[in-house]
Amino acid sequence: MLVYYLQMIDNEEDKCKFERLYLRYRGILFAVAMKILRNPQDAEDAVQQAFLSIIENLNKISGTDCPETRSYAVTITERKAIDILRARSKIADQEFDETAQGLEIPPPGDSGLADAMAKLPARYRTVLLLRYDNGYDTGELAEILHIKRESVNRLLWRAKEALKETIREGGGTL
């Protein structure tokens, strides 16, 4: 007898996966966007764009109510909020320091790799979290981040170099 794997059990709960994600996370994503943008209209835009990105990659999301999914949604929202900040500063013809934007993550407290990762600028932290916590491969990262796969490779390389530099600056050894 051949083995069959039932990829998704079909029931009433799974019927509106996106809707469940939206209802569960819209509040916290708004809070994340507000921390960065400090403007409710821009924060709503960031949340909306984040959910659009979630729709595009819905098949990559397993559970709707698990830490990995929450982290994914927060990370995407942070990225969308920074994109809006960048666009805003271009319109105002202002300098934009990307490394200074994003959520402030409390150091996990290992005095090593995790602390260094938490200190990284958002764009590097995002790609490392999506890769190493959410487990997305470079092809999936390219789809999620809307960049070419070779750009994902470069970004990962730069993120790791930034990690090494952060550890050295903190007096750590590699």
Add this chain to the structure above:
Amino acid sequence: MNRTGEADGFPFSEQELRAAAQAVRVSMLSSLPEPSECRPVFSDRFLREMDALCRRERRREKSRTFLRRAAIILLAVFTGLTVWLAADADARASLIRWIREVHQSWTEYRFSPRENTGVLPDFSLSRLPEGYSLPSTGTGSGGRVQDGNKTRDGDSTQNQDGRMVLYENPDTGERLTFGLWFYNSSNLPAVFSDYDREHHTVTIHRVSDHMDLVGFFYPEYGDNMENVLVWTDYVRSGTDMERELGFCLTGRLSEGELLELAGGVVPSQKLPVYELTWLPEGYAETPVITWRPLHISYYENPENGDRFSFRYRLMNNDFSIQVPGTNHWDVATVWGHPADFYTGTVPDTLADLWGNPADVPTDSPDTPPNTLIWMDNDRLVFVLEGKLNRDTMLQIAENIRQNHQSLPVYRIGWLPEGYQKNAYRLEETAAPRYDCAYADGGGGSIHFLYYHAAAERPVLFPPSGWADITPDELRTNIRTARLFQSEDGRQRLLAWVDETESMVFHLYSTEDKDVILHIADSVFLAKTTN
């Protein structure tokens, strides 16, 4: 320097990065309020637009749900899944690996990813510069490889984390090394993290998928003052998760030459060797080329033109097999493994006439081919497809055997001017067929392959539509030789059997008959075994 005191590219393992990322995630989420605590007042515009988005997604999910329900019902009818899973731990394990999805008119087989096996994927150069020899890897073709402090003919240096192959130009004595490592390996060469020596960023254009990779070029590096090109890439091998690999080319070649070689690095995926040892009466194998990582061979009955194919390949996460039809009339076993047999999708008129589609005669022009598909424990999936009934297919399948014979080494001694080994086809000396292609850059091509003859099988009839143009003189000199020509007259195939060595040879070419015969005359035995 890393914690073990050796230079490396990135000193943290994948597991350490995962643990750190998880710790960061926990810290990040704990600094935010719980989702249930966040109750902002959204604008009407936002609520309206998100509501529209939700309605759209609800509609999309409804249509996906319908198809999934149809698949689940079909599966439930044909399987005693719960009972079988409860009884068989291996089945539960294979459940994770082998996913079968039934769609409206086809069935798809694919894999879900597993943990990394820790096996270093194998890559090789698809071409070598003029004058350089391929590594022997046991064939004694002239390549020499480095193992510690000594050089020897034979295998490349390999340990768990890295592999390095040394090529040599016997005329100039110049060397070229190609190596690859897991990027977090402690054996990664120092050059990967040498930021002090002169170097610059380069772009490697990978020919196989036109992707650009970033590399670093170090001119006149190290004691040997050789040029070094290093780069990294994320690769997935089989059903392993993605891993970052570091690649390195070293030699006295120019930057441009090294970049070109780097762009031609391809995965080497050697398939084990399986052959059919029983064929239905009248069938013989057609001389058709197969390519890694997929093996395909075709068998034809010249009397009625019926054909069937035998395919196998290593399954991986990027690949799925689609079997036409969903008329899955029977399950079976092959070598103790579960197998599925499909009849081709039968037109309604025939189905009405015959009642049970399995009763439709297989030689009816209206019947598409049937398919038998199964998988072994090593992620190899096998497919037989053709107008054969279930019992015949099962008999063929049960008589498939793995071939452990190694090939002797034959080489072509003479080629027309201008021909070089084709950049995109490698010699494959570990498979049952030696397969090598040459091109002259102007549309001319030569393809040389040979394999062990199976004694029971008649051989040497042409691909469909090709004409036998064997000169009488050739038949006289070599009893088994045959020369065929394609319908459009552009290609010729010379095939012959060395009955002493029990080897079958094929020489495809766009060249004319006399050139092909000259090439065939120059073929010589270079080494008796791999």
